[in-house]
Amino acid sequence: MELPLERVGSYVRALRAALDALAPNEDHVSLSASLDHLHALDPAVGGSLLLPAEVSDHTGMPTYQWLERARSEAVLAARGTDDADPSDAELERASALDPELGRRMRDRRTLYRHLRLAELLPATRLGGAVRRVGPGGWTQIALAYDRMAPDGRWVRVRVELKTPGPPTGALRLDAQGRLVIDEALKHLFTRHFSTPLLALRSQLIDALGAEVLHLSRGWTGPFWFPGVELPPSVPTALGQGLLLHASIEIIATDVHTSKHLDPWEPPPDEIVPEGQGSFRERRFAASDERLAEAVRDWSASRGVRAQVTTLQLTRPRRL
Amino acid sequence: MSDRQHYLGEQLSHAVLQRRQREVAERHRRAMGQVSELLDNQKQIGRELSSGLTTLKRQRSELDRMEQQETDSSLLASLVRPFTARRSALARRSIAEGLLRQYEQVSVRLREATAFSDELKLCALELQQEVDRLHRELGEALHNQRVAAERVLQLEEALVEVDEDASLRPEEQARRRDRFEFDARTEAVSLELYKAAAELCRQHIPPARALRDTVLQLHEEMAQYVLSATHTVNAAGRRIQGLGMLADAPIVVQELQESLDELNLAMEATADYVERSSHLIAEVLPHLSARVQAESEATEAALEMELAAIDRERSRVHAERTLREAAQDEIESLLGKDP
Structure with a gap:
């Protein structure tokens, strides 16, 4: 539109x-x-x-x-x-x-x-950094892949991985110890950024031969307001104000108890790898308290207690 | 001579005229420099487009190859497919990635062309302002030339009257004669100067107008290109975004090819435009530059000679001719002819 x-x-x-x-x-x-x-x-x-x-x-x-x-x-x-x-x-x-x-x-x-x-959002971007290098050359690496998704939402896939020895192949270190990322890995993320998280995790393990400690995918959007076509399952009241979603999916070693706090997506049928947990959450920013209440009611009807913040149309702060 | 007409604009002297001549030449030189700079920008856009087109062709070939692979039903292809499918995930390229990069490049070129189109418009407006200024100065010079001519003739009559007036004492007659001769010579110089000023304007109007028309044509073509390319690029952008989720599925290869075709179309239109207008500028600018330079030098030399050779008889003849020409100009102006 x-x-x-x-x-x-x-x-x-x-x-x-x-x-x-x-x-x-x-x-x-x-x-x-x-x-x-x-x-x-x-x-x-x-x-x-x-x-x-x-x-x-x-x-x-x-x-x-x-x-x-x-x-x-x-x-x-x-x-x-x-x-x-x-x-x-x-x-x-x-x-x-x-x-x-x-x-x-x-x-x-x-x-x-x-x-x-200004700093601008990229259409697609893969960045990374070396977190730690240990005995024998094992290396802990952080990767972040950003993308303007085809449906208009903004997504980041974040990976923390650990290589058994010095990184080789698509990830390697230059003479100064900085991370060098092969363009092929970006292509892999672009092809698989929206595949189910466990399948994406398997792809990364196969492609990089590394242990994936943390894999998350954070979505910014949708942004509902009068004029946007809501999905059929959503009450029309939720489209009568301004409502921004931010959702997150994580499979990671530091998630000790799996939780599903997303009223939109049903819990997936998945077997989380041993030693890891999964966390899914969706938060909302609503334009007024009445809309916030409608979101809370809808979420409760789906068995989830929603996190809703009301927004202030004032000058945004900078983090 | 109390009801006589007044001169318009700046009081003209030899120094003022030379300054004006330098200013006109300087403004023209600046305009030429500006247009040359625009041409350099345009050439850069052309070079970048050429590289973009090469990339597009490469991607098109890659898509063709993929489509061929997917539709290959030969026995050999069937036997090989299970093995090639197991190739490392890293070895495969994302079509969406390539298309996004390509779209980015085309989009930058288009924004550049849009900004460039505004630069061309500003340049055309400034050149039109120059043409307007020259017309205004020409109008003033013609008016002043007529005023000077009338004054020369009035002073000549006054001189004759002084010579024939027997009632005047010889001293008074001599005083008046000196005064009128001085005024007549001053006005004769003014007449030459205004004539030269009018000539200066007349000579500079055609090249200034030609330069303006050149830039105007560039702007019109660029604006037209931007309009059509914007539509095509937006359509390609919508398709690329819409297909992104499925961009690596073979089923969308055909549609992706259409996106590439749309981008290709936009870039080819720009390449054509750049080629056409480069030719135009390369032909027109050097010719205009040489003409302005030669005419400026000729005007200055002619003025020096005219001023050196002023005498009363010549001034009177010149003043009469000027008034005749002014009358002729008025008739032509009424008939709508350009000066």
């Missing part, structure tokens, strides 16, 4: 406020990148430069192509500097010649200046 111009600013600010209220942790895509990226989409920053404002009909999240426009502008912004941007006098001269062109040039300058400092 394409948002009308007058709704774009309020949509972006509401989603930012909801994210800020949920304050997702490192199992989700970076909060600061999410906030910065959304701020770039705000017409208060870039005017109409990044329009049309398209959001997914089903998840209410900004579409890949809308987000990508900000990333493309960031590439162009990085080629210049604030000092080399058009001066106020140049903008005034352009406005005098053509007010619309002048406005667009001013919007572009504001957008570029924001983008030069």
Whole structure:
């Protein structure tokens, strides 16, 4: 769906406020990148430069192509500097010649200046770091794969793994001991980021020959608001305000007691590896207390006590 | 001579005219530099597009190969398939990954083209402003030329009257004659200067107009390209996002190929545009530059000669001719002809 111009600013600010209220942790895509990226989409920053404002009909999240426009502008912004941007006098001269062109040039300058400092969400990105190296060369490695999912939600797959000896193959260390990740591993994540967590764990063990200590997948979204098509099983009351979901699935050695706190997804039929536990949770940010209550009631009807935060449409804080 | 018409604009002197000439040449040089810079940007977009197209072709071949593999029903393919299917998961590439990277590149090019289109528009507007300024200055120069011509003729008449006026004492006659001769020579110089100013404007209007039209054409073509490419790229983006979840299933290969085709179409349109406009600029700019330079030098040399050769008889003839030409200009202006 394409948002009308007058709704774009309020949509972006509401989603930012909801994210800020949920304050997702490192199992989700970076909060600061999410906030910065959304701020770039705000017409208060870039005017109409990044329009049309398209959001997914089903998840209410900004579409890949809308987000990508900000990333493309960031590439162009990085080629210049604030000092080399058009001066106020140049903008005034352009406005005098053509007010619309002048406005667009001013919007572009504001957008570029924001983008030069901003951290943005990647379409796909795999990063990692060495946590620890032990006797015999065993290495504990942290990986994070971020993606704008095809349905518009944002996902992070986080892995903590331990190699039996010095890492080889798709993961290795350079002369300075820094982690080098083969592009092939990114391809593997892109192919399997949404497969069931246990199957993904098996793929990683097969591909890397390492022990997977922690595997999590954190989803940001959907974002329901009037106009978004809710799934058939969801009461319509849940679509009558602003409601952002943040869900997490974890299979890890440090989960000692398995728990399922997701009212949306039923508990999967799975056998968690010995010595590990699974944890699933879905949290919500609701625009008002009445909606929060409706979410709690719906969750309770599905046997789960929901975590609901009400959002404040004020200036988001930065973590 | 109390009801006489006044000169418009800046009081003209030889130094002022030379300064104006330098300013016009400088503004033109700056505009040429700006357009050349735009051309460099455009060439860069062209180079990047060319590399993007090469990548697209490679990906297209890869997709073709995959499709061929999936649909290969030969005995050998059937025998080999179970073994190839067991290849390491790491050795397989993700089509979605490749498409996303490609989309990113195309999207950057498109945003660049959009910003570039605004630069072209600003440049065209500034050049139009220059054309407007030259027309205004030409108008002023023609008006002032007419005023100067009328004054020269009035002073000539006054000189004749002084010579014929027997009632004047010889001293008064001599004083008036000196005064009128001085004024007549001053106005004669003004007449030459305004004539040169008008000529300067006349000479610079066509190249300024040609430069403006060149940039305007570039802008129109770029704006048209951006409009059509935006639509195509957005369509490709929707398809790529929608298919991402299934991007590695063979069933979607055909649809992915369509996404690639859409991106390819957008990039080829840009490549065509860049080639066309590069040719236009490469042809037009050097010619305009050389013409402006040659005409500036010729105007300056002619003015020096005119000023050196001013005498009363020549001024009177010139003033009469100027008034005739001014009358002719007015008629042409009424008929809607360009100066």
